Amino acid sequence: QVQLVESGGGLVPAGGSLRLSCAASGRTFRNYVMGWFREAPGKERDFVAAISWNGRSTYYADSVKGRFTISRDNAKNTVYLQMNVLKPEDTAVYYCAAPEGNYGGIYSDKNLYRYWGQGTQVTVSS
Secondary structure, eight states, X not given: OOEEEEEOOEEEETTOOEEEEEEEESSOGGGXXXXXXXXXXXXXXXXXXXXXXXXXXXXXXXXXXXXXXXXXXXXXXXXXXXXXXXXXXXXXXXXXXXXXXXXXXXXXXGGGEEEEOOOEEXXXXX
16 A cells, blocks of 8 residues: 655745655655645645656646755655745645556646645745
């Protein structure tokens, strides 16, 4: 059974930074794309970023491009999301996710992700 555990959320002022971590277990982590999503109150869960199995390719939502960086350490079975220049509209619960299999490329469609962590709250004050 795949397990994903996020950490690193918190309360920060606008313009601040946070680094989220997601520790994975239960299968060969390095074989799969990993993604980050977020869900604000009353809104759908939206794509934030994704990274290829080897870390060489990344993909970002337009709203976070240039401010957020996704990375991974396959030796530690961990994926990260470095968030800089945070804005109040970044406030959400952040989830990491893993797909069931490999579908080619990296992808933003949440329906392709089978496994989800419990989420970590990020709150950005204005």
